[in-house]
Amino acid sequence: MTEARATAKVTKLNRVERNAWTKQKIFEAATKVVGKYGYAEASVARITEQAGVAQGTFYNHFENRQELLDQLLPKIGIDMVHFIRARTGTAHAARQEIERFSAFFDFIREVPEFLRILNEAEFFAPSGYQKHLDNISTAYVRILRRARLAGAIEDFSDEEFEAIVHMLMGARGYLSRRYSYSADGVTAVPDHVISAYRKLMTRGLFNASGEKTTP
Amino acid sequence: MTEARATAKVTKLNRVERNAWTKQKIFEAATKVVGKYGYAEASVARITEQAGVAQGTFYNHFENRQELLDQLLPKIGIDMVHFIRARTGTAHAARQEIERFSAFFDFIREVPEFLRILNEAEFFAPSGYQKHLDNISTAYVRILRRARLAGAIEDFSDEEFEAIVHMLMGARGYLSRRYSYSADGVTAVPDHVISAYRKLMTRGLFNASGEKTTP
Amino acid sequence: MTEARATAKVTKLNRVERNAWTKQKIFEAATKVVGKYGYAEASVARITEQAGVAQGTFYNHFENRQELLDQLLPKIGIDMVHFIRARTGTAHAARQEIERFSAFFDFIREVPEFLRILNEAEFFAPSGYQKHLDNISTAYVRILRRARLAGAIEDFSDEEFEAIVHMLMGARGYLSRRYSYSADGVTAVPDHVISAYRKLMTRGLFNASGEKTTP
Amino acid sequence: MTEARATAKVTKLNRVERNAWTKQKIFEAATKVVGKYGYAEASVARITEQAGVAQGTFYNHFENRQELLDQLLPKIGIDMVHFIRARTGTAHAARQEIERFSAFFDFIREVPEFLRILNEAEFFAPSGYQKHLDNISTAYVRILRRARLAGAIEDFSDEEFEAIVHMLMGARGYLSRRYSYSADGVTAVPDHVISAYRKLMTRGLFNASGEKTTP
DNA sequence: AATGAATGAGACTTCATTCAT
DNA sequence: GATGAATGAAGTCTCATTCAT
Incomplete structure (x- = not known):
C-alpha cells in the first residue's frame, strides 16, 4: 500500500500539481518550438502538439497565444x-x-x-x-x-x-x-x-x- | 514648346515610364506600411491599397510578397x-x-x-x-x-x-x-x-x- | 426506454460519431457537387457550403482538396x-x-x-x-x-x-x-x-x- | 532590288498573311502546351509565351481561351x-x-x-x-x-x-x-x-x- | 493588329480561438 | 481541467480578360 502511494506521487498528482505540471509542459514545448522554428512558426497547434496536450488545454493556462510568448x-x-x-x-x-x-x-x-x-x-x-x-x-x-x-x-x-x-x-x-x-x-x-x-x-x-x- | 513637352513628361508617360512609376508607387506604399505597421502586418492587400492599385498588379512587378520585402x-x-x-x-x-x-x-x-x-x-x-x-x-x-x-x-x-x-x-x-x-x-x-x-x-x-x- | 435510447443514438452522437458524421457529410456533398459541376468546379467553398459546414472544417478531415477528390x-x-x-x-x-x-x-x-x-x-x-x-x-x-x-x-x-x-x-x-x-x-x-x-x-x-x- | 523583295517574302508578309501566321503560331503553341502540360495548365499566358506573342494578341484571334481549346x-x-x-x-x-x-x-x-x-x-x-x-x-x-x-x-x-x-x-x-x-x-x-x-x-x-x- | 500592364474575382489554405462534451 | 472539432476571417497568389497606347 505504501508502495502504491509512492507510485502515486509520481503518476497521480493532485489538482494543483497537475495544473502546474501541464503549464510547465507547455512552457517547455514553446521554448523548443520557438527556439527551433521562431515565433512566427510557433503556432498554438505546434506548441500543444510538442507538449502532448490538446489545443483547447492551452487556453486553460494562457489567455491567448501572445501571453505565453x-x-x-x-x-x-x-x-x-x-x-x-x-x-x-x-x-x-x-x-x-x-x-x-x-x-x-x-x-x-x-x-x-x-x-x-x-x-x-x-x-x-x-x-x-x-x-x-x-x-x-x-x-x-x-x-x-x-x-x-x-x-x-x-x-x-x-x-x-x-x-x-x-x-x-x-x-x-x-x-x-x-x-x-x-x-x-x-x-x-x-x-x-x-x-x-x-x-x-x-x-x-x-x-x-x-x-x-x-x- | 520644350516646356510643354517637359510637362507632358509628367502627365503623359509612355509605357516604360508608367511601368516604373507603378513599381515605384508600390515601393513607396510598402515603405509606409512596413514603417507604420511592421513587416508582419504588411499584407499585399494593405500595400496595394496604399499604393492605389489592384492586388493583381502587385504580381506584375514582384514575384511574390517576400521579394518586395x-x-x-x-x-x-x-x-x-x-x-x-x-x-x-x-x-x-x-x-x-x-x-x-x-x-x-x-x-x-x-x-x-x-x-x-x-x-x-x-x-x-x-x-x-x-x-x-x-x-x-x-x-x-x-x-x-x-x-x-x-x-x-x-x-x-x-x-x-x-x-x-x-x-x-x-x-x-x-x-x-x-x-x-x-x-x-x-x-x-x-x-x-x-x-x-x-x-x-x-x-x-x-x-x-x-x-x-x-x- | 430502450427505444428512447436508440433514438438518442441518432440525435445525440458522441464525439467520435459526430466526427465521422461530419466527414460523411463532406463526402456526400462532394459527390453531389462533383457529380453536378465536375471536379474542376468542385471548390472547397462549394463543397463545404453544400455540406453545411465551415470551410475550415474541411481541413480537419482532409489534408487538402485533392485528398478528398x-x-x-x-x-x-x-x-x-x-x-x-x-x-x-x-x-x-x-x-x-x-x-x-x-x-x-x-x-x-x-x-x-x-x-x-x-x-x-x-x-x-x-x-x-x-x-x-x-x-x-x-x-x-x-x-x-x-x-x-x-x-x-x-x-x-x-x-x-x-x-x-x-x-x-x-x-x-x-x-x-x-x-x-x-x-x-x-x-x-x-x-x-x-x-x-x-x-x-x-x-x-x-x-x-x-x-x-x-x- | 529583286533580292530585297525575295527577302521581303519571308520577313515581310502582307496583312492577311501575317494574321494567319500569328494565329498558326498560337495554334502550334497551344498544341505543344496542352500536349505537355494538359488543358488545365494551358493558361493563356503560357500559350502566348510559347508562341512568342503578347497576351493581348491572343484575343485578336480568338474570342476567349475556350474557343482555341x-x-x-x-x-x-x-x-x-x-x-x-x-x-x-x-x-x-x-x-x-x-x-x-x-x-x-x-x-x-x-x-x-x-x-x-x-x-x-x-x-x-x-x-x-x-x-x-x-x-x-x-x-x-x-x-x-x-x-x-x-x-x-x-x-x-x-x-x-x-x-x-x-x-x-x-x-x-x-x-x-x-x-x-x-x-x-x-x-x-x-x-x-x-x-x-x-x-x-x-x-x-x-x-x-x-x-x-x-x- | 500588337502590346503588356492593370484588373479583380476567386481559389486554396492557415490558424487563433471557442465551446460542447 | 482536458479535449479536439468547428469556426470564419484573413492571407497569398493565379489568371482570364480588358484597354489604352
Whole structure:
C-alpha cells in the first residue's frame, strides 16, 4: 500500500500539481518550438502538439497565444542572469566585464534556444522583450555604478551608464547573431571578437590603469 | 514648346515610364506600411491599397510578397549611406565617427520608416537584411582601415575591425530603438547618448591624441 | 426506454460519431457537387457550403482538396462492385457478362453522380482513378479466368485478358457517355447498344456454344 | 532590288498573311502546351509565351481561351484521319480494321501531343470533343457499312454500328492510356494487345470466314 | 493588329480561438 | 481541467480578360 502511494506521487498528482505540471509542459514545448522554428512558426497547434496536450488545454493556462510568448523571454532571461553571475569572479571590474561577456556566449551554447528567443522577441513579443530589457539593464547599471564607486570607472554619469548598457547589449546581440549562429547548433565566439571587445571596454569604459594594478 | 513637352513628361508617360512609376508607387506604399505597421502586418492587400492599385498588379512587378520585402531595406540603406556621407566632414577620424553616429540618427528622423524596416528586416526579410549588412559593413571597414593608415587607430586587426563594425551597428540599433521610438514619430537622441558614444569610441577605438582637448 | 435510447443514438452522437458524421457529410456533398459541376468546379467553398459546414472544417478531415477528390471514386467504385455482384446470376459465363454490362448501366441510373466522377477522375484525380482501376481490373480478370477454367473462354492468355478488360471498361465508359448522359439526369441505355455488346462478346470472347439458342 | 523583295517574302508578309501566321503560331503553341502540360495548365499566358506573342494578341484571334481549346482536337483529328487512311490497304475488311487499329497507335507516336489532347478534351473542351467524335464516327460508320455491303459483316444494324464504333473508340482510348503513356514519350503497343483486339474483332464483328478467303 | 500592364474575382489554405462534451 | 472539432476571417497568389497606347 505504501508502495502504491509512492507510485502515486509520481503518476497521480493532485489538482494543483497537475495544473502546474501541464503549464510547465507547455512552457517547455514553446521554448523548443520557438527556439527551433521562431515565433512566427510557433503556432498554438505546434506548441500543444510538442507538449502532448490538446489545443483547447492551452487556453486553460494562457489567455491567448501572445501571453505565453510574452512570458517566454523574461523566464529564460532570469536563468541567464543566474548563470552569468555564477561565472563572474571577484577580479578587477574590467576583467569581470570580460567574464560576463564570455559567460553570455557560454549561456547561449548551454541553452541554444535562447538566442532565437532573445533576438526575435523584440518584434514578436515586444512587451515580454521590454520586461527582459528592464530586468537586465537595471542589474547591469547597478554593476557599473558599483565599479564607479570602486574607482574602476570615471567620468560617466548614470544616464550615460544606461546608454552604455544598451550599447553593450546591442553589441552582444549583433555579435551573437553574426558569430554564434550556424547550420546546426551554436558555436563558440572567435577569439578576435573577444579581444576586440576587451580593447574597446578596457580602454573606452574602464580606467586603463585598472588592468595593470590587478594583483 | 520644350516646356510643354517637359510637362507632358509628367502627365503623359509612355509605357516604360508608367511601368516604373507603378513599381515605384508600390515601393513607396510598402515603405509606409512596413514603417507604420511592421513587416508582419504588411499584407499585399494593405500595400496595394496604399499604393492605389489592384492586388493583381502587385504580381506584375514582384514575384511574390517576400521579394518586395527583401528589396526594401537595401534600397533605403543606400539612401542612408549617401545621407551620412554628405554629413561627414574632413575632420579627424574620431570626430568623423561621431558625425556619422549623429547623422545616422538624423537620417532616422528624416525617414522615420527606416527604423522599423531596419530593425525588423533581420527576421522578416533575412536575405534583404544580409544584403544591407554587407553593403554597410564593407563600407564601414574601409573607413576604419583608412583611419588606421592615417594613424588615427592603432593595434586593431582587420578581423577585429569587422567585429567592431558589428558592435557599432548593434549599438546604434539598440540605441535607436531605446531612444528614438515614440508614440507617434521619431525623436532626437539625447545628448548624453552621444557623449557616451563619443567617450567609448575616442578612448576605446581611436588614439586619445585625436581629441586635442582631452587633458 | 430502450427505444428512447436508440433514438438518442441518432440525435445525440458522441464525439467520435459526430466526427465521422461530419466527414460523411463532406463526402456526400462532394459527390453531389462533383457529380453536378465536375471536379474542376468542385471548390472547397462549394463543397463545404453544400455540406453545411465551415470551410475550415474541411481541413480537419482532409489534408487538402485533392485528398478528398482522390478518395471519391474508389469509395463509390466499391459500392458499384457490390451492386453489380448482387445483380449477377449463376447462368452461363457469357450471359453473366451481359448481366454485368447491364448492371453497370443500372448502377449509373441509381447513382447518377458516378458517371461524371468516374469519367473525370482520370484527369482530376489520377491517383484515385488508378486505385479504382486496379480494384476493378483485378476483379474482372479473375472473373475471366474462372470462365476460362470452366471452358467458357478459350484461346486467351492472361495478358490478353488484361487488355480485354481494359477494352471492356473503355467501351462501357464511351457508351455511358454517349448514351446515358442527358440534359438532366441519366437515362437507360438503348437496347441496340446492349445487343451490339452481346454479339461482340458472345462471338468474340466467349465460346459460341455458350449461347444455346444460337442456330 | 529583286533580292530585297525575295527577302521581303519571308520577313515581310502582307496583312492577311501575317494574321494567319500569328494565329498558326498560337495554334502550334497551344498544341505543344496542352500536349505537355494538359488543358488545365494551358493558361493563356503560357500559350502566348510559347508562341512568342503578347497576351493581348491572343484575343485578336480568338474570342476567349475556350474557343482555341475547342478548335484544337478537331484540327488534329483531321490530320489523324488522313494519316490512318494512307496506311490502310485494300485487303479484306477485317484485316483493314486491324490496320486502322495499328495506324492509330502509329499516329500517336508521330504526334505525341495528340494522346493527351484527345483524352482530356472530353472534359476540358467538350464541344470540340463532340465535333471530333462526330467527324470520326461518321467516317467510321461509313466504313462498316461498306464492309457490310461487301459481305464482310452480317447481322449488324446501322444503330448497332454506331454503338460498335463508340466501343472501338473507347477501347482505343483506354488502351492508349494504359499502354502508350510512359515517363517521357510514347511507346509502341505490345503485341498481345493487338492480338487480343484482332481476335475480338475477327470473331465478334467480322465473318470469321473472311480471313480464310484472303488470297 | 500588337502590346503588356492593370484588373479583380476567386481559389486554396492557415490558424487563433471557442465551446460542447 | 482536458479535449479536439468547428469556426470564419484573413492571407497569398493565379489568371482570364480588358484597354489604352
